Amino acid sequence: MALKLDCGLFKYDFIDHHAVLCVPIDADAKEVRKRYLKIARRLHPDSSTVVGETEKYIANELLSKLVNPAYEKLSVERNRAEYTLVLSQIGKRLAQGSASVDLTTDLAKEFAIAHDIDLLYKNQITKIATTQFDELPQATQIIGQISELNLVYLMRKSGTLIIKPQLPNASPPRTNLAPPPPPPPPKEDTAVEQYVRRAQTLLQKNQFVLAKVELQDALRLEPRNSRCHSLIAMAYLGENQLRMAKIHFDNALKLNPQDKLALEWKPKVDKALGIKPSATQVNSSPNSGDKQPDKSGSGGLFGGLFGGKK
DSSP states (O other), rough: OOOOOOGGGGGGGOOOOHHHHHHOOOHHHHHHHHHHHHHHHHHOOOOOOOOOHHHHHHHHHHHIIIHHHHHHHHHHHHHHHHHHHHHHHHHHHHHTTTTOOOOSSHHHHHHHHHHHHHHHHHHHHHHHHHHTTTTTGGHHHHHHHHHHHHHHHHHHTOOOOOOOOOOOOSSSOTTSSSSOOOOOOOOOOOHHHHHHHHHHHHHHHHHHHHHHHHHHHHHHHTTTTTHHHHHHHHHHHHTTHHHHHHHHHHHHHOOOOOOOOHHHHHHHHHHTOOOOOOOOHOOOOOOOTTOOOOOOOGGGGGTTTTOOOO
């Protein structure tokens, strides 16, 4: 496995040790050590529950080439102080040329213009840390996403709001006309809508673990949101956890019997689990009059929903 990291600060030939350990940039030695020990237990062959030769190899590469060097750099006070100073200088330099900084993740783009960045930054780092190494093949991608958050945070702390400059209007001003009325203020998404939007993007990228985290947060705010239940069911489907998917599809249909996603996929989950549909389910199915065979193809239950043409 090639540990390819080209997102966030890594894009600028800088090794982002904070992103590797998923700790805030201002983390102290105690916080760094606590996080390192938790990661080491997950990845070290003597204590890890990782199975399969491929994942064991990935775990060893992550531990030896990224995690251990990051801990060595951040656990020593003098090294950490020098490293933090370099970080602040990078943030100032990038902030001066912020128009040329391209952000790739939706979370970083939202963070670039958000208010109360200190609280939001700490919350996001804490949230991502809970699942950072759950899916080892995706670990480097997640580290890159964390590094992009670190990049935005450094630039924001330098006092720069990261907004692309707009080109000036080429037309001369028309002073004889009354100025047009100001546009209505844009409608702000609710917190749940923001969670759902991020989760849908993650589902499209087959990042099921991170999608579940977003939807679990949404359900804490609105436990009776049928859309959240059907989307988190799709995340469980992506991980082949059919029974959990069924539970959330059932919840979605209890809350909204017309939930299209649940109506389409719950019968397929029930069939895979060997559960015969009830008469009500047969009559309410959108395909109850269509006796054509399932055309999901060799892709199995998902039939191209994730990562391909449906």
